[in-house]
Amino acid sequence: MLKDDASRERERRMEPVDSCSTGKTDRGGSPISFFRKRKALLAGMAMLGLVASLLAGFKGYIDSLARVAVTVPPHSYLSITPALAGIPYEDWTTTSKDGLKLAAWFIPAEGAPRKPPLIVVHGLGASKEFQINYIVLGHRLGFPVLAIDLRGHGKSEKTMTTLGGKEPLDLKAWTDKLGSKGYSSPLVWGTSLGAVTALRFVSEDPRARGVVADAPFDNLRNSLAVHARLFFGLPAFPFVDLVSWELERLYSLDPSKIDCVEAVEKIHVPILILAAEDDRRMPVGVVRKIYDAASEPKRWWVIPHSSHEERTFAPDFCHVVGDFLEFAATYPGQKH
Numbered sequence: 001m002l003k004d005d006a007s008r009e010r011e012r013r014m015e016p017v018d019s020c021s022t023g024k025t026d027r028g029g030s031p032i033s034f035f036r037k038r039k040a041l042l043a044g045m046a047m048l049g050l051v052a053s054l055l056a057g058f059k060g061y062i063d064s065l066a067r068v069a070v071t072v073p074p075h076s077y078l079s080i081t082p083a084l085a086g087i088p089y090e091d092w093t094t095t096s097k098d099g100l101k102l103a104a105w106f107i108p109a110e111g112a113p114r115k116p117p118l119i120v121v122h123g124l125g126a127s128k129e130f131q132i133n134y135i136v137l138g139h140r141l142g143f144p145v146l147a148i149d150l151r152g153h154g155k156s157e158k159t160m161t162t163l164g165g166k167e168p169l170d171l172k173a174w175t176d177k178l179g180s181k182g183y184s185s186p187l188v189w190g191t192s193l194g195a196v197t198a199l200r201f202v203s204e205d206p207r208a209r210g211v212v213a214d215a216p217f218d219n220l221r222n223s224l225a226v227h228a229r230l231f232f233g234l235p236a237f238p239f240v241d242l243v244s245w246e247l248e249r250l251y252s253l254d255p256s257k258i259d260c261v262e263a264v265e266k267i268h269v270p271i272l273i274l275a276a277e278d279d280r281r282m283p284v285g286v287v288r289k290i291y292d293a294a295s296e297p298k299r300w301w302v303i304p305h306s307s308h309e310e311r312t313f314a315p316d317f318c319h320v321v322g323d324f325l326e327f328a329a330t331y332p333g334q335k336h
Contacts (some may be wrong), residue, residue: 018228073125121194127154210328
């Protein structure tokens with residue numbers, strides 16, 4: 001009996017050694033149990049590292065989308081001036097309230113100026129050189145024309161675009177400049193980003209006497225959603241919220257505050273809203289929301305067979321715009 005007890009005790013004491021040698025484990029934390037826990041811990045750490053890398057990559061992607069949104073697109077430089085159309089012009093410069101140097105062409109009206117000045121505002125990635133047809137039409141109608149380069153564009157100081165956020169400051173500076181030259185109560189004709197800028201400026205500045213807004217967006221958040229789908233194939237959720245958050249965090253640009261429907265509700269001068277029939281970037285239904293929110297006197301026209309970028313200045317286009325500008329220039333209660 002004593003021998004059997006001694007044998008069992010010896011076997012019990014040897015069991016851990018046997019377990020190690022045979023590769024088996026027990027419930028009490030043997031080396032194999034330790035190795036398995038270590039393996040699980042390492043796997044968990046690797047998974048956390050992978051998730052962290054994915055999140056960092058995703059954040060980097062969102063940051064890059066926000067950076068693209070505020071970057072002025074490159075464009076071909078056009079060696080064009082009004083002189084090519086036989087129209088004399090002057091190079092003007094001014095400085096915005098936030099300290100940016102701005103450039104423009106001023107085209108005097110022929111004879112004594114009897115009409116208010118017309119400020120022509122280009123779209124994103126363009127410049128005053130792209131507005132030659134606008135300049136020619138305005139000049140032929142007898143308006144003094146000021147064709148501007150928005151901040152970050154053309155000959156104006158290089159900076160990011162704020163997609164209509166701070167660009168109204170450019171129009172304020174140019175209206176001040178016109179006033180210093182004896183011109184007051186301008187009409188404003190803007191296209192795309194220029195239309196957004198024009199609407200927001202006219203809603204804030206009582207000196208403006210009328211506005212043509214060609215293909216503006218309803219609000220920047222919705223426009224981000226449209227462009228995310230068109231250019232990047234991305235769904236609105238969650239990318240619009242994430243990019244909007246990054247725009248505000250990195251660039252102090254709040255997309256919820258750039259709202260043309262809200263702006264037009266504050267406008268009480270003549271307004272013409274234009275949309276292009278085949279525009280996928282600012283669809284007719286989107287632009288129509290701005291017209292519906294506007295007060296009288298207002299006009300609406302859909303440009304036939306045109307995309308967002310295409311303006312052929314066909315006779316019907318010139319008639320609609322020209323007729324409105326003549327109407328706005330002489331609208332009762334307006335001062336020159």
